[in-house]
Amino acid sequence: MSDPLPKYWQSLAERAGDPGALAQTQDEFAEPLPVGVAATPPDASSRRDFFKVMGLSAAAAMVACQRAPVQQIIPYVARPDEVTPGLALWYASTCNGCIARCGLLLKTRDGRPIKVEGNDEHPVSRGGVCAVGQASVLSLYDASRARYPTRGATRVSWTDLDADVTQALRKAAEAGKGIRVVLPWHLGPTAEAAVKRFLTAYPTARTVRDEALGELSAIADAHRVTHGVRAVPDYRFDKAAVIASFGADFLGTWVSPVAFTRQYAESRDAARRRTMSRHFQVEPVMTLTGAAADRRFVVAPSDVALVLADLVRRLAVKAGREVPGLASLPPPALDEASRAELADTLWAQRQDALVVAGGDDVATQVLANTANALLGNEGHAVSLADGTALDADALSLGTLLTELRAGSVGAVLFMGVNPVYSDPRGAELAALLKDVPLTLSTSDRRDETAVHVGLHAPESTALESWGDAEVRRGVVSLRQPAVAPLHETRSGVESLLQWAGAPQPHYDFLRARWEAEVFPRASGLGQGFIAFWDDALRRGVVTLGAAAAEAPAFREEGLAKALAGVARHAAEWELVLYPTVALRDGAPANNAWLQEVADPITKVTWGNPACIAPARAKALGLKDGDVVQVRAGSTTLSVPVLVQAGTHPSVIAVAVGYGRTQAGRVADGVGVNGYPLSAVVDGRARRTVPGVTVQATGEQQPLALTQTHHRLEGRPHVREAELAAFLANPRAGNEVHAGHGGGGHSLSLWSGHEYKGHRWALAVDLSACTGCSACVVSCQAENNIPSVGRDEVLRRRDMHWMRIDRYYQGDEANPQVVHQPMMCQHCENAPCETVCPVLATVHSSEGLNQQVYNRCVGTRYCANNCPTKVRRFNWFDYEHAEPLERMVLNPDVVVRSRGVMEKCSMCVQRIQESKAAANREGRPLRDGDIQTACQQSCPAKAIHFGDVNDPDSQVARLAKDGRAFRLLEELNIGSSITYLTKIRNTGSGSGT
Amino acid sequence: MKDASTRFPRRALTAAWMGPLAALSLAGCSGPVNNQQGYMPEQPVAFSHAVHAGQYGLDCQYCHVGAEKSRHAGVPSTSVCMNCHTQVKTDSPEIQKVAAAVAENKPLAWVRIHRLPDHAYFNHASHVGAGLDCQTCHGPVQEMVRVEQRERMTMGWCLDCHRDTAAKQVSAPPPSAPRAGELLALSSGAPAPEPLKAPRILQPPTDCSSCHR
Amino acid sequence: MSNQHLSPLREPLVTEPRTLGQLTEEICAPMERAPTWKWWVAFGIAVSVLGTGAGIVGYQVATGIGTWGLNKSVGWGFDITNFVFWVGIGHAGTLISAILFLFRQKWRTSINRAAEAMTLFAVMCAALYPIIHLGRPWLAFWVMPYPNDRGSLWVNFRSPLLWDVFAISTYFTVSAVFWYVGLIPDLATVRDRAKAGIRKAVFKVMSLGWTGSNRTWSRYETVYLLLAGLATPLVLSVHTIVSMDFATSVIPGWHTTIFPPYFVAGAVFSGFAMVLTLMIITRVVLGYEHLITLRHLENMTKIIIVTGGLVSLAYATEFFIAWYSGNPYERFAFMNRAFGPYAWAYWIMVTCNVVSPHLFWFKKIRTSPAAIFVLSLVINVGMWFERFVIIVTSLHRDFLPSSWAMYTPTMVEVGTFIGTFGLFFTLFLLFVRVLPIISIGEVKSVLNFAREGHGTQPHPPAKPVAEEPHPVAHRPVASAPLAIATRKDAPV
Incomplete structure (x- = not known):
């Protein structure tokens, strides 16, 4: 250090001899380094300089990469009063996913609907929403939706389109040609009023009602035979002590599954009621409802009506009445004892017994009505008086086809229906449409029907438009938009009014009708319409104090004629086309959430296999994934086989709703379309087709299953008890748990966690859970869980944080089924927590097992060590291909990147939000303030969330229940999830 | 030389720490460490917190309305400025920028200063509700002519x-x-x-x- | 050394008569001549395999770990199988070097260098896996505890993976140092033989100023002994800790206390098999049959019989305990191993690891390099399958039957695995070219004349004689002439 002056100047100041600058050169660092090196006196050690340079370059590199790109904040110019960025806004509304019309709450964030929840105040759906309803929010952002009206394939303005339509309609009316509006059965009172307005404007106009599944029309038409009204009664499963369902999947897809599931769960709450309903199911293929049944009889499809006829005959004998038209019917292929048991059990409860039938066969429905009439349950378990009347004057699609062939139709408007896809005569219809001067569709996309029409006037989705519904007499619910239409679309009602020459915004029309017709029915409110209207908007539903109505009486006159068609079709193969819980009739097919949710029974995603009985598969040498060719008449279909327990040996069952060709990016080409195989009997499409042929092709097509092993292998993960045994001993079936002392020998290496405040936990009632999978989709929506697609599911990489395990036990020809919702167990001694090298999964002070995505490096060790295999890994970046679809993301939950583990967080964002709200309001949290996404949507209310440290909470009570058990207690993982034993009422007397 | 050799071990120790530390902090760039302390970008409108919050003593929540109830404190909508500035200082070119934005119904694009990574959730309401002063995290904003990030965050x-x-x-x-x-x-x-x-x-x-x- | 007593019962370790000079010449020859076409072919293949492997790894890192065949139930497959496999291979080198050194097994001298190199290369191949198998490999440094500004976010010291990080890096470091220290006298020899130039300069630096003086040798021997003492527990600890990745988990088939000794035995078993594979090739290719003699091979086969027996015992014990524990999950896991969908893997493992080592009871097989070579490969295959069976069959069917799944590796995984062989052989071939693959200094000490103490006179023995074990403290005396031999002015 002989010469401190540098040989080279570093700055002009230094060169000029500025003493400050010179002083600075004494030390290479102008500023002290944070690690304290610069604090030591400078010396001449070259080694030190080396490290200085190294440190400096590192610091320089840090500075260089520290600045992230500039982000901007763009505030409103004028903020709407109700919007506070960061706060959710909720709208009460009504679901439009199916005919059930459940009450909804739509959560919007910064103007975007992001989540659908059930409306607890809705007296029918009572807070539940099914998978389809949950997924409707994703359909809103579906990039394949039509974005503007078109003529052919070219874009037109609404004005041009309206002018075209009005002119063509006038011309048709003047020429005396028919104007046909093809509609679904249920539109809601206001939309029906708009239809009426349209019909009045054009005298030649008539409605045609089309329903892909034909279930509702079968019920309504049967009531026309038996009661003289085209109506659907109000079924009350909560009032039924005995339920006999003949192929009606009322927990899954039939009429109003959410409401029925709630009612059903209540009638089977043995713990609270000390009794429970007994449920018989007679069906050819396993449905969600059949899986829940106490006694399930597997019969051939054509035998279902015969078993029901036999039941009617027996009930008639008991009632001492004569039922015409039954004498000639052959006896069904079901043993005498079972038939007698069915009749006796139903008769014993009479008024509190309920017979329902599914399917599209009017005769079967007539038999069900007759059985109910014989039981005398009107006003108890079934109420036609409280039901909903359907369009009595509507024509059928068959009639429309006849008219089209005759050339007497001048205009066909398809509104909310897609018969070219969903009807076996679709191809013919498409061809006939070419000759009609005006053809129009209002579907939300250019679907299979819309590509065959001249004009496309896309309708706004349910989340963008007004509407209403009356699903039970006196329960009127309101649908309000949660967002302005994203595209140039218009509500169907507005279109109809426009074309009827009475243009009016949907909102005005709706409100005016409510003022004129709904408000007067609301008695004893003592308030003006505005208050009534505001209240209706806020609650989403009004219950009108309706005076008891007289139900139309049962008539025997038409019975014999109606039952004439009932016969046995002994055939080697009978094809059953059935709807699935996720896709229903196929309308919501272009929805990745629904495609990816595993079917609760088959566990298939992204496709529809042909289910055949294990015995039949064995005889034919077929196994899962073998492609067979199904031929019905001249139509053939190549479809992979799934060996499905509980299927009748003569049946080959294919789900409908798949095989779309014009639905969009997601659905096109997924699965096969079964509709064209339907039979047409008396102008009606029938989804049960006797006499099909099945031929193996030798090809293979793997099935994307989320669960490939279906038996519990004797493991006590699911426990169950017979009702009688349970009533005698609340721990019945759960004796293993007692052995573990309800927490057991808790020797542990760790000192354990201390919870000073809350300790969150879940309880899942296996008795209530039907496996409907609403929770799975709800969880997916809430937590930004990606849909991974068929290929990834095939690789067993489904991402759902919540899944429903389905196990079979007993005879595979007709097994007993259990569903077990499975999510992260938030273990006390979590195996995942000890093994993560970087502490990316740790225990919270409130008992949650937290996964910290941004800390995760992705060793997957935690997932390996997870005994319940609930952890999900981001194998790739699952990007949202369409920017529009990103709008559905929940801003309160991070979107995980590739390479990190994720899993159920017990909706920690909801916990935080409620805690913050309680703190803000200066009050303690109450039990029920926080609801997890799965809990909220559960139609059966099988899931309970709460604080087990609060002894009064529901979840704490359930954790101490006799039915309570935890998974893998012997591992001493200390699961936070309590499962409650499943109680069955098979009547076999002994519990296991 | 004697002096240097006796000091060597300590320096070597420091140096031994420095090396890996430097390497790690280098690598740390790709990680979530996103310290923008001292970040003071130019804004589209030369709005001075020193004038509004300092000199005139406006309450923070007069403009940042979300702070008390929402995750986001929020940047005031342009119309909030015009509550006063339809009358006050209308001749200032900066105010005219704001007035133009309102007239064209085109929002101003402010440059975001305080920013946490996307994977970190911060709730203003909880902190304001707990009685924290805004200055605890944002520094003496009432003295800042142009806002800067004062804390490490x-x-x-x-x-x-x-x-x-x-x-x-x-x-x-x-x-x-x-x-x-x-x-x-x-x-x-x-x-x-x-x-x-x-x-x-x-x-x-x-x-x-x-x-x- | 006139006081040295030679035993007529011991066989010589070097079977051909060689002078010190000849030996030096012979061992240094491959480094000093131009590579043969055989080497080029081998190197070309190895490098292209390595390049392909690197490309595949690059693709995998860029695209995501989803390019592997893993799934929600089987989170580890080829990756950790190969990791454990390579770590196992990496056992024998240090074992041969350190433990055999401590036990005064002189026969180690001609194979220890190559075995140690093999250890290092195998551990490098192994260490690759914990990094590339990560979902976000660029954040692998998070497993190191270092000061940070995240509120002292630390690592999880309870995690066996973290123990692994430390165990393997320690093992690698100590093995590398041990190897390097052992190399120093030879590096000096090469330095002294080299003409001026880069080669000379490099070896000059690398030999750390070795003079071959008596004092240097004395210190060297002490350091080497200490390092051997340090390395020995590490041989045991590495695989013990690797086994804890599994043993400390809750998964049936993993959660067992037998794993540490079982894994160590398995590692020695596979490590020796790999050493045999490499040595048999090397001795033929480089003509070292007199240095790496049949006796060496035979000794190693004996170790294989013993460790193979240990491994077999472990297999049996596992089954017994699974049955004896009465734990239904454990029982199922083992029945599933033997009779489930991966039974083929299990029975390959049993055939290779339990049955095949017993062929070594036959002297004929034990002394046939060809037979040993084939069997060593068989054992390597078997040991690979052992890891595969442990990892995959335990994971694919654990507690909840709903999550049972199958695992099929993809081409990316297979390619990565083959790529690690490319890495291994590339490094090994380079090693063969640039460093003396047999410890010149140590082999000289087991030459017959050295043991007879005849100093610089070559003395081809008329009949086989063996050395008497002598205390290490005497080694400097014995090896003093060697030091002279390495000097520039020595008559070599």
């Missing part, structure tokens, strides 16, 4: 405060506004929610899921 910085607050057993101020439950009770006649027996002792969470979810 790293995870360690957040946690230090959370741990410190818990250790000191600080209690929260009573809620200033009537509680939501009380409001509802006033209007509907339903019983009011039970009042709190004792002031709430702040328990700022240190669980990962408090901020990462």
